[in-house]
Amino acid sequence: MTVTITKQSEAYLDALAKALEIPISRYEQAEKSYRSLGEWFHRDDSKVRHFDPDVFVQGSFRLGTVIKPQSAEEEYDVDCACNLNNLDKSELSQADLKELLGHEIKLYRKSKGISKQVHEGRRCWRLEYADGAQFHMDIVPCIPNGRDQRRLLEDRRLDTQFADTAVAITDNEVTPQYYQITNDWPRSNPRGYSEWFKFRMGDVFKRRRTQVLNEMRSGGNITASIEDIPTYRVRTPLQSAIMILKRHRDIMFTQDPTDKPISIIISTLSAHAYQGEETIGYALLSILSRMQDAIVYDGTKYVIKNPTDALENFADKWEAHPERADAFFDWLEKAREDFREVGRLVEHRRISGVLANRIGRDLTDQVSNSINASSSVGGGLLGAATAASTISIPKVSFSDEPRNPKKPDGFA
Incomplete structure (x- = not known):
């Protein structure tokens, strides 16, 4: 099934990522x-x-x-x-x-x-x-x-x-x-994992890090070099997509924290799946469509390799606790379903309706308030539309066929 990401959905997911950011x-x-x-x-x-x-x-x-x-x-x-x-x-x-x-x-x-x-x-x-x-x-x-x-x-x-x-x-x-x-x-x-993660963010990270440095220099007498800019000062679509997925996971497993997919697995699979997408919504849907590709099943167990140590398996607990593997794949399918639906919508009210029970009503209310405030000041961030207007980016496909994990090609 092909999913179209509307401009309104992109804008909403951008506002959602900002609402999740810590100061x-x-x-x-x-x-x-x-x-x-x-x-x-x-x-x-x-x-x-x-x-x-x-x-x-x-x-x-x-x-x-x-x-x-x-x-x-x-x-x-x-x-x-x-x-x-x-x-x-x-x-x-x-x-x-x-x-x-x-x-x-x-x-x-x-x-x-x-x-x-x-x-x-x-x-x-x-x-x-x-x-x-x-x-x-x-x-x-x-x-x-x-x-x-x-x-x-x-x-x-x-x-x-x-x-x-x-x-x-x-x-x-x-x-x-x-x-x-x-x-x-x-x-x-x-430290090695952090360097790999920056590598996976690619040119998007480099450009936005330079932008942060230039903004800091323009605001005062800053002599910092590009290496002095910490990763947390930069915001890429990969980071934002991971933040959204972590909140979706947290809400889904509120009553079952033991089987909740761990963050290092979400971060690693997302980084493997990320291919330099420039927008949050497109990155999110693209990541979800490819998230299983870095999972290997060797006939007896699932393997998610630590990209800095191929002898470490981030999914090692799944062998003794197969219910955790089931929980991960159930969550992944639900996240695909939820954000695929969001990607088609053009009204922020309807987007909030889909996500309220998935990421928390307090959060969707906060995003809606932010959008309404921006709309009244800036002429409309997510104005209601009668037809879906789409952002000029490739479409993302979610196959209806079962997906079999395959071995990842290096760190790509």
Whole structure:
């Protein structure tokens, strides 16, 4: 079935993405917090100072795909990592590293007068900020793993493009290795994944990043270079599409959070499927039409490869919990159905009617209010039309035939 994306639908989805964005001040608040923690680790009497600690943000805050919480009671989850550059896996166990960094984080909490206790998670330490801050920080202890990662991938003749930024992380559910000095540590590569994600955004990201830099320079005496512009300051159709899909998923799985498709799977499949579309609506529908293409079924299990580590399967939990695979494909079909219908509509009232129960009525009301305000000021953002006017972009096809996952071609 062929889907036409109307100008009105494009405009609505653009307004929806803007409504989902968190204020730049939230990103800056998170950045200030993890930089403060990094400074603490480098203070004179720090137990980790001589290991050259490097604190950096990862996850959706690094990718620029954070969405507003559904309510004031929900918190932003700021994922960070602390890489102790001068340590090696031969020098300590995962448990030793976890406790070493945890001790410093607990001292930091006391020094800042944070009332809530530091909580230990499976792979991280959670730092709970004051209620008014509306966010917590998860800090993952890690040490460099680039050399071993490169060797591991080379031995299997796999892509090593992002190996140098790989890290080894702690996981207290992996025993007995957790308490032993061993070379067998869990692996991660948030910096490599971020670089891959920027690569998938392609020329659209480069152009819009340059635009942000020029706007900053025109507004004052800014000497920043293009590399100084963080990803969260740029907004591409890929980022916006992922944000919309994450909210659609959150609403669909409000009563079933256990089987909810995880964000890294949505982000990875969306980035694989993105082909440089210039508008949010077209990117969204195109991504949905190709989202299964990077899923491999080898006859026994589904595989969604980590693009920076082909030995890691983001869908590894699906084998033990096949209901999660079913939940993902059910969600994907529902998202296709919902946004395919939205793409045909020309009245924002009808678009809101379709999406109210899919992304939340409060959000669709906010989008409608924004559109109405723009219409009264600017002469009509989504004026009602009696016939569908279409944007001059290729059409997207959703086949009625069952789709069989196939092996992805590299990172494309």
